[in-house]
Structure formats: C-alpha cells, structure tokens
Amino acid sequence: APLPLRQTVWYFNTCVAAQNNFGPITQGGTIVIQALQAFQQITGLPFPMLNQNQNQQNWPSANTIGTALGYLSGVAGVDTLLSPYVDTNWADPLGATPYFLYVDQNSLMYPKTYYQPGTWEQFQDGFINNIKATMTQLAGLTGKTLDPTTLTNDVMDIVKIELALARNLSTDDTTRRQFQRSYNPTSVSSAQASYPFMDWTAYFRQLSTNAPGSVPAMMNNPSFTFSVMETTKTLQLGNSFQMGNPYGFTPRQFVNYLMYRLVDSNSGFLPNFRDRRLQKKLYSPPMGKTRYIILPEPVDPEKFENKDLTSAQMECTQETLNSLSYTNARFFVDALYPDKGVNIRQAAGGLISGILSGFQSMLDQLPWMDDASKLSAYGKITSLVKNIAFPDFILDDAQLTAYYANLNIQQTDSYVTMLNKLSVFNMATQFGYLARTSGSDRTDFNGAPGIVNAWYQPELNSITFPAGILQPPFYHPQFPASVNFGGLGVVAGHELTHGYDDQGVQWDGVGKLSHWLDPSSQQGFQRLANCVINEYNGFCPLPGNYTPNCIKGSQTQGENIADNGGIHASWRAYKTHVALNGPDPRLPDPVLSQFTHDQLFFLSFGRVWCANESPAQLFRQLLVDPHSPYKYRVFGTIQNFPAFQSAFHCPSGSNYAPGPGKHCNVWVLDN
Incomplete structure (x- = not known):
C-alpha cells in the first residue's frame, strides 16, 4: 500500500492505544506546561494568572504583540485577536494570484452567538467554572498555590475581554454577509502604517512558520498583499490594548488572556480533562470556510448498531476523518466502490x-x-x-503519495508526536495554496469525502x-x-x-x-x-x-x-x-x-x-x-x-x- 495509507493505519492504531490508556499522556500536565514554556520563551511574556507574584506593568511592544499573535495562530494553531485563513482571491480567482490570505477579526473560545446578551447568561457559570478548574489543576501540577480572590479576579478579567471582543470588537454576522466590504487588499508595509499596534513583519514571520516551500519568503516580503477583513474593528482592536483604552484593559489582563487561550486549547491534555478535549475539537478544512447543511454531532457509539467497534475505535476513526480526510476516504472508497465509483457518480x-x-x-x-x-x-x-x-486524485497512488509527501509520521512516533505532525501538515497544506499561480481549483472538495x-x-x-x-x-x-x-x-x-x-x-x-x-x-x-x-x-x-x-x-x-x-x-x-x-x-x-x-x-x-x-x-x-x-x-x-x-x-x-x-x-x- 502507498505510504500515506500505511501512515493512516499507524496513526489509527496509535490513537486507539492512546485512547485506551490516556493517563500516561496527561500525567503531570507535561504537554500543556511545555506549550506554555515555548510560548513564553518566544515572547518573553509572564503568566501572572499562574505565577501570582509576577505582573505585567507595561503594554507589550508592537514586536511582542505581533510575535505572540502570529505564533498562536501559525505554530500553536489557536486564533485569538486575529484569525488568518487562506481562501480564493475573491476579486480574481482565475488570475495569476488565485489564492489570498485573509486576516479576519477575533476568534473566541466559543462561537460568537454564545456571547449575545440573553444567551451568554445561560453559559457564563460553566465558562467561569471551567477556567477556574483548569487553572487550579495547572497550578497544582506546577507546584503553585493560587490565592482564590486573585484567581477569581483574573478569571473575570478573561470573561471581560471575551465579551468585549464578541460584542464591541467584532462585526455582527448580518453585516458580514456582504463580502465586498471584507475584501481590502493591503501590503504588509501599508498595514504597518494603518495598524501600528503590532509589528506585522513579526506577525507574518511567526504565522508562516509551517508554510511550505517559497511561501514564507513571499509572506515575509514588505510588499506581500493580503486582506484585512475588518478594517474598522482592527483599528479599534489596536486602540483597546494600550493605555487609556475604553474598556479598562490592563497589560496584566492582556497577557493572561493570551496565555490562557493557549492553555485552554491544550486543556484536554490535563489529567481528568479528557472529555473537554473531545468536545472542543474543531475541524478546519484545508482552505476557506465551508458551509455545512448538517451540524457534525459528537460521536456517540451507543447510537450505532455496529457494536463491534469500541468507543476508542470510533473516536480514532473520527480523528482520521478530520486529520487525514483523503487517506480515510481512500479506504472508504476501496471498500464501498469496486468499480472505482463510476456507477455512483453516474x-x-x-x-x-x-x-x-x-x-x-x-x-x-x-x-x-x-x-x-x-x-x-x-x-x-x-x-x-x-x-x-471523492476527488479523482485519491485513487491514484502516485498523486495521493505526492499530496502527503511532507507528512513524516513514523510508525514508532508517539500519539502526541503524530498529532503535532498532522497539525503542522494541515497548516502547511492551507498556506501552500498561496504559492499557486494558475487559477483556483474549482474541483477542490475542501472537506472530507x-x-x-x-x-x-x-x-x-x-x-x-x-x-x-x-x-x-x-x-x-x-x-x-x-x-x-x-x-x-x-x-x-x-x-x-x-x-x-x-x-x-x-x-x-x-x-x-x-x-x-x-x-x-x-x-x-x-x-x-x-x-x-x-x-x-x-x-x-x-x-x-x-x-x-x-x-x-x-x-x-x-x-x-x-x-x-x-x-x-x-x-x-x-x-x-x-x-x-x-x-x-x-x-x-x-x-x-x-x-x-x-x-x-x-x-x-x-x-x-x-x-x-x-x-x-x-x-x-x-x-x-x-x-x-x-x-x-x-x-x-x-x-x-x-x-x-x-x-x-x-x-x-x-x-x-x-x-x-x-x-x-x-x-x-x-x-
């Protein structure tokens, strides 16, 4: 079998073994602690919510902000105050620059609709308790004792930032249904002049960490052109994280917020938080944002007649569907269509x-x-x-192997190593579109077959x-x-x-x-x-x-x-x-x-x-x-x-x- 199919089997087997014995993976919260340390090392920022004797008196420099936001999106896979993604070049999809980078408004811990007045009140207690439980456990694992009053204040500050981002620093969904207003091509140097709150060069340097081939050089050129989707909100964002801002945000709140978002995204790797890891997994297509007719529901093995599959096997099948959608599809198609899909397509x-x-x-x-x-x-x-x-290329061993050429999963890799390699591969796949020069691929499934x-x-x-x-x-x-x-x-x-x-x-x-x-x-x-x-x-x-x-x-x-x-x-x-x-x-x-x-x-x-x-x-x-x-x-x-x-x-x-x-x-x- 071609290498990508063998890699999928390795991943599935490693995943099942991990699901059946998850304790050693979460022991000591090592994965979360290492993720924090790497982020702190590259930004030099403290985490006063975890180390209560530390503080952040001054606003971080533009370089630090650009580095932090770019690292979170491009390396850690967590969009926060800005949300970058690759889509077709809306104005000229058939031209020589058929794909474009869009830098959108913030992404929050939950979808924007959760933060509406009237809705938020239904979720806020669970949200607050979740943050407290996560931080209390993390503190225990790092040998720290948190003062409950300070912790509560820090948690409420995170809530304050989330609500302000959702309600004041985001454009509403109805307005956003008009796409022309979000297509605002600008160069890196122009963005620097318009939105000086962060260093855009530092941002793109981090964002392009996992981009393939010629793309990092392209993104790190001052004349690189991309779209700032929400120009007014991006200006307001810059004004919100500095002295005298209208929301009363402080430097301490700002650094706590970014650090906590990283912790939250990895919280499934804290002991006893496994269920949250399964709930919060989101599937990102390789390009753009697809619209779904049916909302994907969490997999409940009890709903299935086939009791031959364990819940670990069900979960890992779902993971290959999300992370290795085209190799997963190849197995599916080989089993389902002996005629290679000719009849079903007809x-x-x-x-x-x-x-x-x-x-x-x-x-x-x-x-x-x-x-x-x-x-x-x-x-x-x-x-x-x-x-x-299914797309034609998945039946062709050579094309399938070429598509997955940069996925270097080894049979001996641990589950977490495999997850990280898949994350890097899928980010690289998305950014790789930026190097294309001959019209958008309109046959792109952009989703799992x-x-x-x-x-x-x-x-x-x-x-x-x-x-x-x-x-x-x-x-x-x-x-x-x-x-x-x-x-x-x-x-x-x-x-x-x-x-x-x-x-x-x-x-x-x-x-x-x-x-x-x-x-x-x-x-x-x-x-x-x-x-x-x-x-x-x-x-x-x-x-x-x-x-x-x-x-x-x-x-x-x-x-x-x-x-x-x-x-x-x-x-x-x-x-x-x-x-x-x-x-x-x-x-x-x-x-x-x-x-x-x-x-x-x-x-x-x-x-x-x-x-x-x-x-x-x-x-x-x-x-x-x-x-x-x-x-x-x-x-x-x-x-x-x-x-x-x-x-x-x-x-x-x-x-x-x-x-x-x-x-x-x-x-x-x-x-």
Missing part, C-alpha cells in the same frame, strides 16, 4: 443535474427577477462544478456531495426515484439554493465577487426573506418558561430559505424524472405499499431530519444555531408547499394547508 450525477434543471425552471417563472439577472443566474447553473463522492454532509462553496461555484451522504437513508441507486429525490435530492436543492441566497448572489459563475442581482430583483428577494423571517419567528418549540422559546427568524433565514427552495427544486426534478421514465411501481411492503410515491417523496424528506431533541438541545439550538430545529425544517417547509397538501389531501385552513396569504412563496410563485 447515478447521483443524473439526479443532481435534474435538480439544476428544476431550479432553473423556478428561476424562469420568478416575476420579481429581471431578465439580465436571470441570465447571470443561469450562468451560475451552467458553470457549476459538481463534486461527487467520508462525512455525511454536503456543501456549496460560493467562491468556487461548486457543490459537493461526499461519498458519506451517497448512501441510505439519503440515497441508494436501487431506491425508487421518490425516495432518492426526497432525500438526497432535497439536500442537493438546499445546497444549490445557497448559490442564490443573499450571500450567493454576490458571486458569479466562476466564483468571482460580482454582484449580479439588480436592485429591484434584490428587493424582490428581500420581500421573500422577510416573509420567511416572520413566519419562522412564529414557530415556538419550547414552553414559555424558556427565554427565548421561539426560533429567531433572522438568525436562521439563510438555512430556512435554502430548505424551502431546495424541496421545490427537487420536487420539480422528481416530477420531470417520472414524466420521462414513467412512475415506479408501488413498493412490495405491507406498510409502504399504502403510500403513493408523491407521499413517499415527503416521507423521505421528513426522515432526513428525524430526531428526538431534548429541551436542553432545543434551547441551545434556538440560542446559537443558524439552522432551525429539525422539526421545523420539516413542518415549516411543507407548510409553504401546496404539493404536500395535495399529496396528503390536507383540508384547506389546516396547519399544513394554511391557505393563500398565510404562507410564504419561497423562490416560486404559489404552485
């Missing part, structure tokens, strides 16, 4: 092409979109790249259906068309609709930032969006003693519109398929034979979101999730769809046939 590809035609017919009939905008919309459909099952998910990437105008979702219950080549279109078809329609939502319309057919919707068509779309916002505001899955107990229509509008548009596109494609190929026979099953195929289409759609959510899960979702709770992803959608009412003969005026004027027409005239 079958699923036909279904997806049908969805595209269905969506185009919906665009044809929109009264509020003008002809020029429709032409641009068709252009996005005709030039859409469809990624199905083995996951049950699907995504649309506006900056590539591509839609991706990994092998993980091309199987039951979403899809099977032998399923009736009604079941496949109701399952995978609706997912495909949902993702395609993201290409035409308020974010998608800012990108053209090759993924260039280019607003092609004229103002009157834009107003038509906004009317549609407002209807959906108001409608979903009225869905209240929890009793009144919860605040909130209803869906936030504005927070979930993008996903709700995609759900509604997606089912319409898939329904049209299904009806076209039946017209061309004839209806499928009734299913030979005493229960299923009682349903028509139109009804099976909707039952298949409902099954995609079938879940039993506890009040606690629902509450968390209402507070922080851009998706509506599963129940309303189904019932909200069918309430707006007369075809459902016809299939199940709902009487007019009933819940799911509310009648004219009492539902939203999403992407369609009322059909």
Whole structure:
C-alpha cells in the first residue's frame, strides 16, 4: 500500500492505544506546561494568572504583540485577536494570484452567538467554572498555590475581554454577509502604517512558520498583499490594548488572556480533562470556510448498531476523518466502490443535474427577477462544478503519495508526536495554496469525502456531495426515484439554493465577487426573506418558561430559505424524472405499499431530519444555531408547499394547508 495509507493505519492504531490508556499522556500536565514554556520563551511574556507574584506593568511592544499573535495562530494553531485563513482571491480567482490570505477579526473560545446578551447568561457559570478548574489543576501540577480572590479576579478579567471582543470588537454576522466590504487588499508595509499596534513583519514571520516551500519568503516580503477583513474593528482592536483604552484593559489582563487561550486549547491534555478535549475539537478544512447543511454531532457509539467497534475505535476513526480526510476516504472508497465509483457518480450525477434543471425552471417563472439577472443566474447553473463522492486524485497512488509527501509520521512516533505532525501538515497544506499561480481549483472538495454532509462553496461555484451522504437513508441507486429525490435530492436543492441566497448572489459563475442581482430583483428577494423571517419567528418549540422559546427568524433565514427552495427544486426534478421514465411501481411492503410515491417523496424528506431533541438541545439550538430545529425544517417547509397538501389531501385552513396569504412563496410563485 502507498505510504500515506500505511501512515493512516499507524496513526489509527496509535490513537486507539492512546485512547485506551490516556493517563500516561496527561500525567503531570507535561504537554500543556511545555506549550506554555515555548510560548513564553518566544515572547518573553509572564503568566501572572499562574505565577501570582509576577505582573505585567507595561503594554507589550508592537514586536511582542505581533510575535505572540502570529505564533498562536501559525505554530500553536489557536486564533485569538486575529484569525488568518487562506481562501480564493475573491476579486480574481482565475488570475495569476488565485489564492489570498485573509486576516479576519477575533476568534473566541466559543462561537460568537454564545456571547449575545440573553444567551451568554445561560453559559457564563460553566465558562467561569471551567477556567477556574483548569487553572487550579495547572497550578497544582506546577507546584503553585493560587490565592482564590486573585484567581477569581483574573478569571473575570478573561470573561471581560471575551465579551468585549464578541460584542464591541467584532462585526455582527448580518453585516458580514456582504463580502465586498471584507475584501481590502493591503501590503504588509501599508498595514504597518494603518495598524501600528503590532509589528506585522513579526506577525507574518511567526504565522508562516509551517508554510511550505517559497511561501514564507513571499509572506515575509514588505510588499506581500493580503486582506484585512475588518478594517474598522482592527483599528479599534489596536486602540483597546494600550493605555487609556475604553474598556479598562490592563497589560496584566492582556497577557493572561493570551496565555490562557493557549492553555485552554491544550486543556484536554490535563489529567481528568479528557472529555473537554473531545468536545472542543474543531475541524478546519484545508482552505476557506465551508458551509455545512448538517451540524457534525459528537460521536456517540451507543447510537450505532455496529457494536463491534469500541468507543476508542470510533473516536480514532473520527480523528482520521478530520486529520487525514483523503487517506480515510481512500479506504472508504476501496471498500464501498469496486468499480472505482463510476456507477455512483453516474447515478447521483443524473439526479443532481435534474435538480439544476428544476431550479432553473423556478428561476424562469420568478416575476420579481429581471431578465439580465436571470441570465447571470443561469450562468451560475451552467458553470457549476459538481463534486461527487471523492476527488479523482485519491485513487491514484502516485498523486495521493505526492499530496502527503511532507507528512513524516513514523510508525514508532508517539500519539502526541503524530498529532503535532498532522497539525503542522494541515497548516502547511492551507498556506501552500498561496504559492499557486494558475487559477483556483474549482474541483477542490475542501472537506472530507467520508462525512455525511454536503456543501456549496460560493467562491468556487461548486457543490459537493461526499461519498458519506451517497448512501441510505439519503440515497441508494436501487431506491425508487421518490425516495432518492426526497432525500438526497432535497439536500442537493438546499445546497444549490445557497448559490442564490443573499450571500450567493454576490458571486458569479466562476466564483468571482460580482454582484449580479439588480436592485429591484434584490428587493424582490428581500420581500421573500422577510416573509420567511416572520413566519419562522412564529414557530415556538419550547414552553414559555424558556427565554427565548421561539426560533429567531433572522438568525436562521439563510438555512430556512435554502430548505424551502431546495424541496421545490427537487420536487420539480422528481416530477420531470417520472414524466420521462414513467412512475415506479408501488413498493412490495405491507406498510409502504399504502403510500403513493408523491407521499413517499415527503416521507423521505421528513426522515432526513428525524430526531428526538431534548429541551436542553432545543434551547441551545434556538440560542446559537443558524439552522432551525429539525422539526421545523420539516413542518415549516411543507407548510409553504401546496404539493404536500395535495399529496396528503390536507383540508384547506389546516396547519399544513394554511391557505393563500398565510404562507410564504419561497423562490416560486404559489404552485
């Protein structure tokens, strides 16, 4: 087998052994202590929260700040006050500089939605107690005793910084849906003049530590061009960490905050903190930020029928999926597709092409979109790249080996050494895009082929259906068309609709930032969006003693519109398929034979979101999730769809046939 596949087996086996005997890895907190020491050595900063007899009287120099922030992101893999990532060059993705570095606003310990007033109050006690427990344990391991009052004050200062970063020093998600405002090319020397609070050369020197080949030299050139995404907030950030700042931040609080963020990111390697390590693992794709239709949930082995796998094996499978997504996929594809995926691509590809035609017919009939905008919309459909099952290169041993050439995992490496090498490799992969010179790769999956998910990437105008979702219950080549279109078809329609939502319309057919919707068509779309916002505001899955107990229509509008548009596109494609190929026979099953195929289409759609959510899960979702709770992803959608009412003969005026004027027409005239 090619070396990357052998390395994956070594990693998996080492991971399982580690999970089954995690004590020695966390003993003495060595990993956390070493990470702290390395950071302190390169920055020269103290950690007064841990060494209470130390202090930081003065603000660190611009050089120290640049070194600290660059090291945290580029070496330790922890984004803090700034968040760098590589994406396509939005203004010119097909040119000689097809990829670009974006330096975004802060990243916090939890997603931004957790810090909203009303939401924060639900999480703050756990947050505070977590920091206290982490620091108390770390102090014990380093032979220090912490004064409880000083510790409490330091913890509350970290909370103060997190809240200020979230609420005052971040731009809100709604404003950020306009991408043009975040594309602000600037050179390193210009950034130094505009944002002198840190030394940008020192920042890029650290940030490029793990970048491959010619990239560090490129990033360390004063004329290197990148985008400062949030110009105003970056200015405010600089003003916040100096004397006389509006938030009362002190140098002590600043250094404690950065040090603690490093501790927090490694806290899974403290004794007894293992569960937190599993919870906080986040998956970063190699480039940019993909949008997911289904939120990845923590793996619960009890949910799986296959009891042959231990929880350690489940966990380590998930780790190879996250860290070695293409070798993981090679094993998956070899086992699943003896024909190397030819049939599945052909079958699923036909279904997806049908969805595209269905969506185009919906665009044809929109009264509020003008002809020029429709032409641009068709252009996005005709030039859409469809990624199905897996990228071709993973089946080619030589190409797969070349992709992983810089991954130097040895069979004798320890688990922690392997984790570190993988982290370095995945950072290098991301920064490596900056060296490319001949147009963006629009066939880039940018995600793991083995996951049950699907995504649309506006900056590539591509839609991706990994092998993980091309199987039951979403899809099977032998399923009736009604079941496949109701399952995978609706997912495909949902993702395609993201290409035409308020974010998608800012990108053209090759993924260039280019607003092609004229103002009157834009107003038509906004009317549609407002209807959906108001409608979903009225869905209240929890009793009144919860605040909130209803869906936030504005927070979930993008996903709700995609759900509604997606089912319409898939329904049209299904009806076209039946017209061309004839209806499928009734299913030979005493229960299923009682349903028509139109009804099976909707039952298949409902099954995609079938879940039993506890009040606690629902509450968390209402507070922080851009998706509506599963129940309303189904019932909200069918309430707006007369075809459902016809299939199940709902009487007019009933819940799911509310009648004219009492539902939203999403992407369609009322059909």
